[in-house]
Amino acid sequence: MTVEPMVRAEQVHKSYGSVEVLKGIDLQVMPGQVFCLVGPSGSGKSTFLRCINHLEQINAGRLYVDGELVGYREKGGKLHELRDREVAEQRRDIGMVFQRFNLFPHMTALENVVEAPTRVKKVPRAQAREQGMELLTKVGLADKAGNYPSQLSGGQQQRVAIARALAMEPKLMLFDEPTSALDPELVGDVLDVMRGLAQDGMTMIVVTHEMGFAREVGDSLVFMDGGVVVESGHPREVLTNPQHERTRAFLSKVL
């Protein structure tokens, strides 16, 4: 029996007006993998990540998560966009962590974590709070449960954001440059949490500039540039022995 990939992209195209940002992406992410996407800004890596939970609509190709077409229904060879409620249902199983955290500023850390389980999954409040506290403990912020995001450091906010995404018990986690907006000294705490998640077997797609993290934790790495996959392989291989000139040029700047 072959294992179904968690994410399968087939010739994914995406344009903003006349600008083509993704020019046919093919890739597969297997369950339990930590999949790193690297590349210069404007390479389309964040856009691709956002397509995976339908925050961006793809223009052509097919994108599957756990065998299910994302955001569309295929009928007679044509794609029809799903309704709001159906898209929302698909997104429940896909957690996302943003570069700028995007915590809800009018809710405390715990309220941020509890919001989606109680509203979307209708988990009873007491139970959701208990699970929320467990998650905050897991990211090392149990003592900050009652704090509003403005009372937390960037690193703490990002860890709350990870806990918030985990509260929906996703089968896939998307990280969009999770440490790029952080002070260097705060990056470590967030990466530690992500490392722990990887050890727990979470399937993760990480857009990052943290080559150290990619090398150490990543199972697979894709280098993107200009909307195409230039090179892919095991992180240690790609990072130490890049085959393409563009990969080499990029890595020489960031390493």
Next chain:
Amino acid sequence: MPVRHPGRWVAIAVIAVLTAMLVHLAVTSSVLHWDVVGQIFTYNTVLAGLGRTMGLTVLAMVIGIVGGILLAVMRLSKNPVLSGASWIYIWVFRGTPVLVQLFFWNFLGALIPQVGIGIPFGPTFASWNYNDLVGLFTAAVLALGLNEAAYFAEIVRAGILSVDEGQAEAASSLGLTHAQTLWRVVLPQAMRVIIPPAGNETISMLKTTSLVSAIALEDLTRAGQDIASRTFYEIPALVGISLWYLLLTSILSVGQYYVERYYARGANRVLPETPWQKVRKNLFSLERAGGTA
């Protein structure tokens, strides 16, 4: 030598003289009967008018706020029919004077004599005479409320647009639907931008209700006018009802302060103190200062 502020002294002198003149006028004027002002302030027709003014303000604002949120959401919808309908509504109701709209709702019975429930262009199940259904008060509430909705829509829209897009993205990525995202995430944050102009609108509405005296609805202003024309105590009547308006707007301002404070939670690291907390703190620190001295 401390810095001199001659301009300040001149300004203080001018204001002092003007204040003295005003007080002199208030005390010595032969038409400003303060005892009559007091009687008018609590006169039963004035109190009845006050009730109507407050009722109109509350009901019109409820219609205005609910309608405004609805129109703003429609306006921001991707559906061109919804956003177009909202645009046209705002265009019409903001583009004509509210007094004209007031007359319009009052005389709409001439255009639509019968209001019924049924299938459009088909059978009717029940119908009423417009003028029986929509009395003076209802006409006034509709006119003021539907007009307010057009203005409020723009306030809500500005509020929604002020919320960072990442908020809605984060909410959708968690599986919240559009409606849940709007109610739980976007609107509570938009409130910070919505409240100050909304307070302004409410205070403005309280005073705009005085227009209903033009369709012979007995509001606070009309009650004052009636007393004035019956007794010729014009100035005391005007002062009496003005005091009521002033009192109500003051109460609304205090209310606005606390609503603003509520929606500021999370936005500031420390919530600003309420005036009462400030007073208590100052008293306490005075005591302490006195004790150590």
